[in-house]
Amino acid sequence: MEPITFVLFGATGDLAKRKIYPALFNLFIDKKLPQAFNLIGLGRKELSDATFRDNVGKSIRDFSRRQAKDPALVDEFLQAFRYSVLDIGRKEDYRKLLLLIEQREEELKLPPNRMFYLSVGPEFFETIAENIQDSGLGSAQGWKRLVIEKPFGHDLQSARQLNRKLSEAFTEDEIFRIDHYLGKPMVQRLESLQQTNPVIQALWNNRHIANVQITAGETVGVEERAGYYDHVGAVRDMFQNHMLQLLMMTAVQLPHKSGSDKVRFKKKMVMEALEPLQKQDVAASVIRAQYTAGIIQGKPAAGYTSEPGIAPSSMNDTFIAAKLHVDDYFWRGVPFYIRTGKRMKEKATRIVIEFKEPALQAQPSTDERTEPNLLVIEMSPSESITLQLNAKDSRNKGEFKPVQIDLHPNKVELPEAYENLIHDALRGDPTFFAHWDEVELAWAWAQPILDAFEENLVPLRYYEAGTYGPAESDALLAQDGFRWWFDSEPEQQNEIEAEEGKQYAYNANH
C-alpha cells in the first residue's frame, strides 16, 4: 500500500475516539496499514503530541476489539500520531498545517499522498474543502482524498449545494462518502454471494422471489442526540441513506467479477428504476410513527416527547416503514418492505428474501403444507446467512419441516465496518462508498416523503417502546398477504430475554 499522511479533522471527537482509532489499531495489528503511515490529528483543543497519543491509547483500550494489552505494540502504533491545533474557519491554521505536513513528509521520506478525513459536523465540510484548496494542502504532487461522514445534506437541494462546493476542490474519484452500513461484513458478502453462486444468481429475480424485507431495528432511543435527531428523524437518519443502500445492495444484479465502477453503476440503475412517489400518495405506502413509553428488556422506557431535549409537541418520526418497487426487468412486481426505528423490541438488522411458493392445490393437505423458502442475512447483532428450505420429517408423519442451511459457517470474528471502510479508503477502493449519483438519486426519491411529512400529509402513528412498531406497519404487508418474518411472539421474547439475562449474568461473573 502506498505511503500516506492521514489528516484527521475532529480528532478530539466522539467518532474518532469510538470508531476511527480502534479501527486503525486493528488494521495495524493485522498489518493492513501502509508501512509508512503518518497521522495528524486536528481540533481546537490545545493538546501536546504526548497528550494526544495518551488519549488515542485510551480509546484503543476502551473500544478496540483486539487485545491492546501489549504497551510496546500500542506505543509502536502511536509513533505515527501528531497533533496540531486548527480552527476550521481560520485560514492561517491551514498554512501552519501545511508546514507540519511537509516537515513530516520530509522526515519520513513520504510522497505527498494526503487523505483528509472529516470527522466533524457537516456544516464544516464546505469550509474545510475550500481551505484545503486555498492553502495549497491539496495541490501537492501526490494524490489526495476526502473522506466524509453522513449526513450528505438535509434534503435534495442542500445535498446538491454541498456537492457543488466539494467538487470545486475534489473530483468525484477523490471523494469517499462513508455510509457505515456499506462497511458491514454481511453487506459486503451480498456482493460475492450472488457473484460466486450461480444457483443464487439464477433465483435473484421476480420469477422466484415473492418479496424482500429489510429491517434495522434498534432498542436505543434518541440518546444524547436530541438536537440532531429531532431535526432529522428516522427518515433522514437511517432511511434515506443506510436503508436505501441496503436496498441497492440487495437488488443489484452483478455479473461475475464486477469491479467498483460496475458495482456503483448497477446500484445507480437500481435507484433509477425505483418507482417514484408523488407527495399526495406517500401515505399509501409509507408509515410514519413515534415511540411512546413502554418496556424494553424488562426496563421502563420513556416516550419520545419525554426524552431530554425533545419538545412535548414534537411530531418527529422515530420509525418509518415503506413499500417500494424497483421497476425493472428483474424486480417488477416484487415489493420491497423496509422499516427502521428506535426503541423497538430488539436490535436486529436483517434482510429476508422470501421466495415464491410452488403452485399447490388450493387446499393442501396437512402433510403438504410448507413454509416459504427464505434467505436470511443477519447483519447485527450477530452475523449469519441462512437458507431455509423444506424437508420431509420422517419421524413426524412425513410432514414438511423447515430446515436451515448455514451459508456462513466460519464464525470467525469479522472486522468492524470502519475497519473495512478505512482500509478501502487507504487503498483507494471506492466500491463500498456512496457515489454522488446514488446519493442524489436517493435524496430525489425521498424528497416527496420529506415534503409529505413536513406538510402532515402522512398521519403520525404511535408505537409503544419495546414493540416492532405500529400496527400499520404490519398491515402494510398483510394487505399483500405477507408478514414481517422473525418478529418474535411475546412468549418467544420472554425466552430470549431470559437467555439474555443468563448471558449477562455469565459475562458479569467472568
Ligand SMILES: NC(=O)C1=CN([C@@H]2O[C@H](COP(=O)(O)OP(=O)(O)OC[C@H]3O[C@@H](n4cnc5c(N)ncnc54)[C@H](OP(=O)(O)O)[C@@H]3O)[C@@H](O)[C@H]2O)C=CC1
Ligand atoms: N459519533 C458517531 O457515532 C457518529 C458520527 N457521525 C458523524 O461524524 C461527525 C463527527 O461526529 P462526532 O465525533 O460525534 O462529533 P463530536 O461533537 O464528538 O466531535 C466534533 C469534533 O469536531 C471538532 N470541531 C468542532 N468545531 C470545530 C472547529 N470550529 N474547528 C475545529 N474543530 C472543530 C471538535 O474538536 P474541538 O472540540 O477540539 O474543537 C471535535 O473533535 C459528524 O458529522 C457526525 O454526524 C456519523 C456516524 C456516527
Ligand SMILES: O=C1O[C@H](COP(=O)(O)O)[C@@H](O)[C@H](O)[C@H]1O
Ligand atoms: O448512522 C446511524 O446508525 C446508527 C445505527 O448503526 P448500527 O451500525 O448500530 O446499526 C443509529 O443508531 C444512528 O442513529 C444513525 O445516525
